[in-house]
Amino acid sequence: MLKYKTLWSELKAVSADQAPKNHFIYDEQQSYLDWVLEGRDFPVEYIPGRVRDGFKSIECQIMDWADDVAYSLNDLADSVRAGFLSIQKIEQWAEANGMEVTQGSALGDLLGAIRTGKVEPMLGRKIGTYIQAVQIEEVQNFMSAVTNRYHYKLHVDEEVRAESKVYKKLAYEVVFMSPELNQLEYKGNYMLGRLWDILSKRYVLGEDIPYQLLSDDVAGEIEAAEGVGGKRRLLCDYMASLTDGSTSRLYKRLFVPDVGSIGDLVG
Numbered sequence: 001m002l003k004y005k006t007l008w009s010e011l012k013a014v015s016a017d018q019a020p021k022n023h024f025i026y027d028e029q030q031s032y033l034d035w036v037l038e039g040r041d042f043p044v045e046y047i048p049g050r051v052r053d054g055f056k057s058i059e060c061q062i063m064d065w066a067d068d069v070a071y072s073l074n075d076l077a078d079s080v081r082a083g084f085l086s087i088q089k090i091e092q093w094a095e096a097n098g099m100e101v102t103q104g105s106a107l108g109d110l111l112g113a114i115r116t117g118k119v120e121p122m123l124g125r126k127i128g129t130y131i132q133a134v135q136i137e138e139v140q141n142f143m144s145a146v147t148n149r150y151h152y153k154l155h156v157d158e159e160v161r162a163e164s165k166v167y168k169k170l171a172y173e174v175v176f177m178s179p180e181l182n183q184l185e186y187k188g189n190y191m192l193g194r195l196w197d198i199l200s201k202r203y204v205l206g207e208d209i210p211y212q213l214l215s216d217d218v219a220g221e222i223e224a225a226e227g228v229g230g231k232r233r234l235l236c237d238y239m240a241s242l243t244d245g246s247t248s249r250l251y252k253r254l255f256v257p258d259v260g261s262i263g264d265l266v267g
Helices: 008-014 027-036 058-083 089-099 106-118 119-132 160-177 179-203 216-224 228-241 242-256 262-265
Strands: 134-138 154-156
Touching: 027 262, 058 119, 058 154, 058 160, 089 106, 089 160, 089 179, 106 119, 106 160, 119 134, 119 160, 160 262, 179 216, 179 228
Parallel strands: none
Antiparallel strands: 134 154
């Protein structure tokens, strides 16, 4: 899939005063790019950044649309259920953004479903509509003759895509940018930052911390990796594998004085 195809150094060269934070692959991952392109170089018109990253395999395009569907529909259902989205909030947001709330409009359908208690069925039907709104078209580019992976483009009906954008914008601005969720995001970032700091010191940098903080198999794999970069990659992968609950438990055992005891572990 390899959604992003621009090297970190290429983005850094574009904005020399600011290191890129996302939407890149590390320079040491060049071999992945070479494998995907079968050793070919990008034509000059595929400039680093958005243009180059817009060159996506058909699998990546399907993944992107599936992500949009989940973001714009499933997340809305969860937000209504959790109380983040109410009729009042939606109407206020619609007025501030000049959006229609009449029956048949994207927001009108959502408001009607909330009023009748049928949000799940309504969004479920829309998932089917969003899937059926997809067609596959042939395209020509510097890789299309080499592999079908780049020989096809996913075309989504423009009305459906526009409706999806409305729902995504609503979810982002009303739900994900809400103080409540921003507080949780800040806490999550803080917890992950502290965990990374201590685990990196112990298993990547090899500082003298005389405690086994990770299981033998995870610790052994990280310690056996070559170089600091390889160790960091494995530690990052391990942390990415943690659930919210396991991250919280690990953090509390390491940093919260009145949480955790031998009795808790054997009980």
